[in-house]
Amino acid sequence: MPDILDPISVDPALLQRIDMLNRQYGHTIDEDLLEEWPKFFIEEARYMITTQQNYQANMPVGLILCENRGMMEDRVSALRIANLYEPHGYRHLIDLPIVISKSEQEIMAQTSFACFRTVQGSAPEIFCTGKYLDRIVDDGQFLQFKERVVVCDSERIDTLIVIPL
Amino acid sequence: MPDILDPISVDPALLQRIDMLNRQYGHTIDEDLLEEWPKFFIEEARYMITTQQNYQANMPVGLILCENRGMMEDRVSALRIANLYEPHGYRHLIDLPIVISKSEQEIMAQTSFACFRTVQGSAPEIFCTGKYLDRIVDDGQFLQFKERVVVCDSERIDTLIVIPL
Amino acid sequence: MPDILDPISVDPALLQRIDMLNRQYGHTIDEDLLEEWPKFFIEEARYMITTQQNYQANMPVGLILCENRGMMEDRVSALRIANLYEPHGYRHLIDLPIVISKSEQEIMAQTSFACFRTVQGSAPEIFCTGKYLDRIVDDGQFLQFKERVVVCDSERIDTLIVIPL
Amino acid sequence: MSPLDFNLNDYSEIPYAVYSDEDLYKKEQAQVFQGRTWNFLALEIELPKPGDFKTMFVGDTPVIVIRDSNGNINAMVNRCAHRGNLVCIEDHGNVEHLTCVYHNWTYDLEGNLSSIAFEKGIQGEGGMAADFDKSCHALEKLSVETHCGLVFGSFSENMPSLIEYFGPEMCRNIERLLGRKIELLGRFQHGLDGNWKLYMENVRDTYHASLLHSFMTTFRLNRLSMKGAVEVSEGGLHHLTYSIRTQDNDQGQYNAREIRASKDDYTLNSPELLESWPEFECGTTLAIQSLFPNFSIQQLSNVLTLRLIVPKGPHKSELTWWVLGAAEDTPEQRAMRIRQSNLIGPGGYIAMEDGAVVGWVQRGVKGAEKKKSVLAMGGRDIERKSNSRCNELAVRGFWQGWHNLLEG
Amino acid sequence: MSPLDFNLNDYSEIPYAVYSDEDLYKKEQAQVFQGRTWNFLALEIELPKPGDFKTMFVGDTPVIVIRDSNGNINAMVNRCAHRGNLVCIEDHGNVEHLTCVYHNWTYDLEGNLSSIAFEKGIQGEGGMAADFDKSCHALEKLSVETHCGLVFGSFSENMPSLIEYFGPEMCRNIERLLGRKIELLGRFQHGLDGNWKLYMENVRDTYHASLLHSFMTTFRLNRLSMKGAVEVSEGGLHHLTYSIRTQDNDQGQYNAREIRASKDDYTLNSPELLESWPEFECGTTLAIQSLFPNFSIQQLSNVLTLRLIVPKGPHKSELTWWVLGAAEDTPEQRAMRIRQSNLIGPGGYIAMEDGAVVGWVQRGVKGAEKKKSVLAMGGRDIERKSNSRCNELAVRGFWQGWHNLLEG
Amino acid sequence: MSPLDFNLNDYSEIPYAVYSDEDLYKKEQAQVFQGRTWNFLALEIELPKPGDFKTMFVGDTPVIVIRDSNGNINAMVNRCAHRGNLVCIEDHGNVEHLTCVYHNWTYDLEGNLSSIAFEKGIQGEGGMAADFDKSCHALEKLSVETHCGLVFGSFSENMPSLIEYFGPEMCRNIERLLGRKIELLGRFQHGLDGNWKLYMENVRDTYHASLLHSFMTTFRLNRLSMKGAVEVSEGGLHHLTYSIRTQDNDQGQYNAREIRASKDDYTLNSPELLESWPEFECGTTLAIQSLFPNFSIQQLSNVLTLRLIVPKGPHKSELTWWVLGAAEDTPEQRAMRIRQSNLIGPGGYIAMEDGAVVGWVQRGVKGAEKKKSVLAMGGRDIERKSNSRCNELAVRGFWQGWHNLLEG
Numbered sequence A, B, C: 001m002p003d004i005l006d007p008i009s010v011d012p013a014l015l016q017r018i019d020m021l022n023r024q025y026g027h028t029i030d031e032d033l034l035e036e037w038p039k040f041f042i043e044e045a046r047y048m049i050t051t052q053q054n055y056q057a058n059m060p061v062g063l064i065l066c067e068n069r070g071m072m073e074d075r076v077s078a079l080r081i082a083n084l085y086e087p088h089g090y091r092h093l094i095d096l097p098i099v100i101s102k103s104e105q106e107i108m109a110q111t112s113f114a115c116f117r118t119v120q121g122s123a124p125e126i127f128c129t130g131k132y133l134d135r136i137v138d139d140g141q142f143l144q145f146k147e148r149v150v151v152c153d154s155e156r157i158d159t160l161i162v163i164p165l
Numbered sequence D, E, F: 001m002s003p004l005d006f007n008l009n010d011y012s013e014i015p016y017a018v019y020s021d022e023d024l025y026k027k028e029q030a031q032v033f034q035g036r037t038w039n040f041l042a043l044e045i046e047l048p049k050p051g052d053f054k055t056m057f058v059g060d061t062p063v064i065v066i067r068d069s070n071g072n073i074n075a076m077v078n079r080c081a082h083r084g085n086l087v088c089i090e091d092h093g094n095v096e097h098l099t100c101v102y103h104n105w106t107y108d109l110e111g112n113l114s115s116i117a118f119e120k121g122i123q124g125e126g127g128m129a130a131d132f133d134k135s136c137h138a139l140e141k142l143s144v145e146t147h148c149g150l151v152f153g154s155f156s157e158n159m160p161s162l163i164e165y166f167g168p169e170m171c172r173n174i175e176r177l178l179g180r181k182i183e184l185l186g187r188f189q190h191g192l193d194g195n196w197k198l199y200m201e202n203v204r205d206t207y208h209a210s211l212l213h214s215f216m217t218t219f220r221l222n223r224l225s226m227k228g229a230v231e232v233s234e235g236g237l238h239h240l241t242y243s244i245r246t247q248d249n250d251q252g253q254y255n256a257r258e259i260r261a262s263k264d265d266y267t268l269n270s271p272e273l274l275e276s277w278p279e280f281e282c283g284t285t286l287a288i289q290s291l292f293p294n295f296s297i298q299q300l301s302n303v304l305t306l307r308l309i310v311p312k313g314p315h316k317s318e319l320t321w322w323v324l325g326a327a328e329d330t331p332e333q334r335a336m337r338i339r340q341s342n343l344i345g346p347g348g349y350i351a352m353e354d355g356a357v358v359g360w361v362q363r364g365v366k367g368a369e370k371k372k373s374v375l376a377m378g379g380r381d382i383e384r385k386s387n388s389r390c391n392e393l394a395v396r397g398f399w400q401g402w403h404n405l406l407e408g
């Protein structure tokens, strides 16, 4: 029997917790609660945005790289204080997660997403589609990302990317 | 610990009922069963479509306003009988709900959505992305909207909006 | 009371299994695991891609028609060996299913989807939006499609369609 | 055939090329929008405090409208005098001075260049060329005048005053509707797939309203059998039409069998949508006014709206709607305005067809670049006033005004 | 170099600018699509009943095709004689008369203006100008002729009859395929990122089929070693090519090492896809016919298709596919046609490459506006017939026909 | 005013039409990109093995860059000599020969036409015209030269060598940065909503960096008060600017009250982002170099990047970024480069504003087709070198080089 039909069996409750994590994650970004965004990650977490092409070629440099939560906080403060860009917002549609593996230490999950961007005064547009590749830790009470690699389907970014995906 | 990771805890069964409500809601519109659409609302419900800009500025006028179910039925009958427009249909992708608050009287939920429009003879296009801000009542058996405010991310509408979102 | 609010009641576990089936289905295509794709179908399954216009007019010819799993395997081998096209990939966003009917023999379900296409070197674009009309069989252990009819909202396809939807 | 090949002696036939010709589009920007016209810029109440600004477009040129510390409203092109960067990125906000982000050139709220980063260089090296005179490098300024809280600007100097430009008949209606403390109830953008002039024709087209808009006809919000009139100002530039619902001399002209738009069978479950109160002594229940080139003021029952249609190339345009109320409104009156606003905008029971028809005509005239439309309803002349609205008088007037400017 | 700088004495070199030049595109609309050509409009069976209409495009001009109460099929431009609005908004339907929604002008099913709303005004005021003559304001009409259930229209008057225009060889194939009761099995639209002429070249290109389409070559649906021929009609306008699969004089020309498209290794798990029956006495298993300017009829085994390629500007076009069956088909035959339809359309095992290559050439010739393609396969002349299909005869013919019309 | 109406004696005023004029765009393709320039094509390390190829654009013409069996890198237009199809569909790969999928014409890795399918026809019929000479139908070839692993190509023959074209000063910097074994750390595309020349102006604009980029100024990565210089090569074509962070003669010029970009209040939680090591003896911490027409090499601390800006019509362009490391890097050094790469690219703390400002200027100059920008910072002349970077010297140089080519 094709095992493709038989994904690693996951307790529905866990699936729902991961889904809720993604839901809150998208909500936090789309509602511009960006100061909260780093809290989805553990202190020494890694966050990277890259493209499918760079990812497949194992290129270490992507579009954005944070090697710990502090660097994520810096991304947010820069966006508030230092960087210049036209006002715009995202609307995430995040699919349900597929659990790739599960161990004592972590859960590896993959999730498809589309992110629409609305620039002030303009119509909504597709900004990015891609997948989240996550390593999630569970302290029993909360789920947090130990790593989230955002792999964009396209190697092309329009104008700039300042709000995290 | 960041409470952003700890959304108000909701009985999964309720979450699923709300989700099913949104599912049926989108299905009803996309399948052009519009005469059924008002039934998702209680008699004295409020339905409003507005833009993020008007919403944030507390502007009372949006794109469409129904102050009771009768006004919703009028929207549907006008669309069938009175108004002129090119044949077109929607395809809703509705995210899973986030429950903002829950009381005896009502559940407040927020849900992201994207609505694609296909005009006769044309390719599908993004018509609108945004969020539903809902006040939902539960008579024990059924969930219905007491209020649904559709907040569009963009302040710009292309050509016209006649089918409810 | 409007039965629109009262979809045929389905055991949540089944709903989740169907959802997981769709999730794996989209994952398999988007990750280019196309050799696995036919395994989502039973041997004598029917797979068809058509347009809303042809579907409503009961036209027997659509865009792609496979009358058994072998014809699906041929679609995959042709795409690998015979056909020429520019490198591109999909990103599916698949809504949650609505169960239309359920019997001993099969489950009929309908699911909305959007499929984004990223052609090498280009930005992501909407390739197709539409609905899956499924007849699903449950051997107790696994769910598989006895029939999947992909109904595209638009009657227009851009350039070509070689990867299944 | 040139896109400007009009009939010599009237404006009853319009070459379709005026909606699509690229060169004409460029000429129109120079002669109409940057020419001898007053263009609507903003509502005064959009800029309550000193430093408040908004950005918008005159034709397709980006413009800043801003209130200075003296409370005056100024307008200047949103283009840095240095190398052309947009000086204001946000579409509205409040600033102390205007600073271009590219090289930090700074302008006062009148648009004068007040400082240049490193004007004298650094450590005695670099700095602006000796012959460079800051006073010659202000932002490009528009003349600005306001009337009844409406702010207008012009790229031309020594324009006639707004009052003269509009003329007494037009001013009377502006004052009737806006000569009081108003408030903003909502604003939105509306994208149209057609040339801006198709929309202005529609606004000035007293012939179409009761024929295109079933809702309007069926609920007798406007019929040509009602008492009313259409006025066109000198040279055709502006127009005003109005009608009085309560005086309908209906003699069955709106026979449902002949007029698609009358629907005997159609009624509302919630007629409160149309609840209104007699807001004006004159009894006017519908008034539509266009102020050349691309601005319109409308009263429909108690919904007061402003519309500005901005070109986005020959084939596209963007419409901004402002929905207004009066400060003096009672809660009930305010509620009625809000409810009636279902009639207007991209989702309006009445207005939605106007958005659609602009796109349909644009598509209809494809391949007709050498053909003409005909505007012969109500004759071919352009009288200054008619008590009948069963004509295309105001549309012919639009073309007269437009053509004179273009050739002028 | 002008986009029309062809070799004087033949059509074996084509300036690439013909695929992108804007002015040429406009000229082409006038001289080719609105010129002395018969353009495919519809299948008769798409309009079975009086009042049935569909809308489509001749070139980029919107057209209505409609069956009147006498059962005749008429065609007229989908542009109101008043102010250019689309008269039909739906892409198909059934009506008693044609009413423009904008001002309710009404036309009969022949396109004659039958009534004007408020023609005489209201209460004696307004109404159409005295000199306005309804009979001079019909919808712009096309001449219409039908043959074997195919409806064609022309903007030109006194065109030769369809039969003369196509000529006997072309008619013979039309009759062979469609001279019986047919039914519609499916229809879809196909967007292409290239100039419409690139697609017509492809249709007429007997050289490419077995080289581009692996599926075709591998399963010996068409090889140049098979018995067949290509015919070009007088002046190059139309073409027909056919082959007989069962008579293949293969001498190893399709050596898999040299011809990318032959795949020795490739087989089908479900060969029933290709099951067919000998439908025609002549034994023809592949026939491709193009009827100038932009229509094609194709028989591939038992799949019968019609294709119309419509320009959407110089760089884009849109293709409509009709898939046909015969009323007399047995259920088995019908099933085979349906199964074989996997070969055609945007998802067709064979057709998909034709859609892609149009876009690739359009991108390839970017920056080559001053260069030319070469069509020297099979010499440089344009014979009326060749028993070899290893040539570009029919493509040269296309350019001859196109060029004569453009200059004509 | 023609888009080429420059001041006679200097390049301190630039007509805004250069960013939008359609005819100029066409002329630019011929005179600049297909003219007497060396255009960046690839990094040698992108094509390590014989048969490795990539596709890209010179101007808007599609080009193939490929390594042949002798290890030489060749470049040819990606346009089949037969009928213009793209010869390479994939954007990179490895091939033994170049085969066009349309009709199987095959070229060797130097672009010579080696075989034509059915050149002699089939069974003695068809085949290429007798007068057709394969040797005259190669792919259009570019001259190719490489320096320090950078591959350049030109449509012109007998160009000066790369070394001469760049000149010694420019070569010195290329060698400093790339004269060692390098490796590719990442590559991405970046879409910009503006004319390509706006981006090249930005690259050459030593005046803007510390004023536009808060991050750069706040963390003293680059200030005009630092020791540095700008050099412009003969005729203005190329430029180089550099600065040394450790030698800042700051005298309060960057007063946070006057310079928007200095943010006293702003600090990093994770300053390791900026950790760097002194990679170069010269002490240079920032070097930006542009090689005419559209290529740039940049060292920012330890981030080494290449940028190529390709036009996509007058109003759009596409930027490719290559991020480089050195084979000799220690793991710590590599980690620093990777961390510092947060400064560049579409998401770069510093680079993101450059992408945005290109679009803002393009929008700002709408409606200014008859106006000019002013480049008078640091005078109006074009010296070959200045120890101050507080000027627009290198931008004026760009226009000199561009204008001479266009008129040349």
Ligand code: FES
Residues within 6 Å of the ligand: D080, D081, D082, D083, D084, D085, D100, D101, D102, D103, D104, D105
């Ligand atoms: S462009 Fe505004 S300061 Fe330079």
Ligand code: FES
Residues within 6 Å of the ligand: E080, E081, E082, E083, E084, E085, E100, E101, E102, E103, E104, E105
């Ligand atoms: S445009 Fe058709 S009736 Fe006026």
Ligand code: FES
Residues within 6 Å of the ligand: F080, F081, F082, F083, F084, F085, F100, F101, F102, F103, F104, F105
């Ligand atoms: S176009 Fe390349 S072989 Fe014909």
Ligand SMILES: [Fe+3]
Residues within 6 Å of the ligand: D202, D208, D209, D212, D213, D351, D354
């Ligand atoms: Fe109207």
Ligand SMILES: [Fe+3]
Residues within 6 Å of the ligand: E202, E208, E209, E212, E213, E350, E351, E354
């Ligand atoms: Fe083909």
Ligand SMILES: [Fe+3]
Residues within 6 Å of the ligand: F202, F208, F209, F212, F213, F351, F354
């Ligand atoms: Fe910069």
